[in-house]
Amino acid sequence: MLEYNKKIKEYDLFVDYYDEVVRPYDNQLEEELFFLLDIFDEYNPEAKKLLECACWTGLILKWLSKKYKIKWLDLSDKMLNKAKKILPEEVLIQGDMTDFDLEEKFDIVLCNYNSICHLTDFSDWKKFFKQAYNHLNKDWILVFDINTLFEFNNLAESYMYSREVWENSDILCMEVKKTDYKNNKEINNHFYWDLRLFLNQWEDNYKLIRERVSENTFEIYKIKDALNKLFQIEEIIDFHNIELRPDSSRVYFVAKKKIDL
Numbered sequence: 001m002l003e004y005n006k007k008i009k010e011y012d013l014f015v016d017y018y019d020e021v022v023r024p025y026d027n028q029l030e031e032e033l034f035f036l037l038d039i040f041d042e043y044n045p046e047a048k049k050l051l052e053c054a055c056w057t058g059l060i061l062k063w064l065s066k067k068y069k070i071k072w073l074d075l076s077d078k079m080l081n082k083a084k085k086i087l088p089e090e091v092l093i094q095g096d097m098t099d100f101d102l103e104e105k106f107d108i109v110l111c112n113y114n115s116i117c118h119l120t121d122f123s124d125w126k127k128f129f130k131q132a133y134n135h136l137n138k139d140w141i142l143v144f145d146i147n148t149l150f151e152f153n154n155l156a157e158s159y160m161y162s163r164e165v166w167e168n169s170d171i172l173c174m175e176v177k178k179t180d181y182k183n184n185k186e187i188n189n190h191f192y193w194d195l196r197l198f199l200n201q202w203e204d205n206y207k208l209i210r211e212r213v214s215e216n217t218f219e220i221y222k223i224k225d226a227l228n229k230l231f232q233i234e235e236i237i238d239f240h241n242i243e244l245r246p247d248s249s250r251v252y253f254v255a256k257k258k259i260d261l
């Protein structure tokens with residue numbers, strides 16, 4: 001545990017703001033829930049047990065937990081402490097999705113809201129695929145989504161989002177930068193979200209809370225190649241348009257565990 005706690009830096013500062021101000025900025029929660037339910041019903045209508053990796057406070061899964069028996073895994077002790085207030089402690093697991101062993105299997109493994117992109121080395125994506133494989137029952141499914149390279153490049157070139165939150169002149173600003181901020185240099189496919197929240201303390205005197213969150217993404221062919229070693233890819237879906245296009249921004253992968261390797 002201590003080892004994980006030392007490792008965590010990203011999202012610590014936004015722990016009290018992520019659910020309320022960052023996650024709902026694109027208002028897609030409900031759409032996402034029904035989208036996921038359709039996938040689960042199509043590919044595994046008998047599913048009963050679901051594991052979400054990199055779940056944060058499980059915004060979507062709170063609803064899905066009415067239908068499935070769910071476990072949540074995340075690296076962040078801050079997330080777990082927050083989630084404990086609303087979820088039974090025994091379903092929350094602190095762990096690294098590239099290296100965990102829960103000694104049980106699930107019917108669905110989910111990694112939602114481009115959380116896999118928080119793994120900045122592709123070798124870690126492969127480790128996650130292996131862990132998902134090990135934790136799946138029979139030939140059941142892994143579902144995850146990414147922000148595409150097209151999307152990150154586009155965001156890094158032109159995106160600056162800001163809005164007032166909580167109706168008291170607090171302001172959220174979000175930008176994407178194409179830099180590995182830890183090493184302060186431009187490296188292929190390394191991006192980070194620059195999140196700034198200006199809290200109005202009194203009479204327009206603001207306190208700034210700033211968090212930088214690294215993300216990385218890879219070409220779809222490269223992800224397919226790695227997945228194909230362990231999974232049969234059932235579908236690659238553009239979340240917004242269904243059909244995959246060169247300018248797809250958010251893409252879901254649905255992959256079925258291969259059983260006779």
Ligand SMILES: C[S@@+](CC[C@H](N)C(=O)[O-])C[C@H]1O[C@@H](n2cnc3c(N)ncnc32)[C@H](O)[C@@H]1O
Binds near residue numbers: 054059075096113
């Ligand atoms: C975008 S948030 C998760 C959003 C959530 N899945 C949702 O649908 O709202 C990314 C999460 O990834 C977690 N994370 C980052 N690296 C991780 C790792 N190696 N193992 C497990 N969780 C990790 C962070 O702690 C954070 O909670």
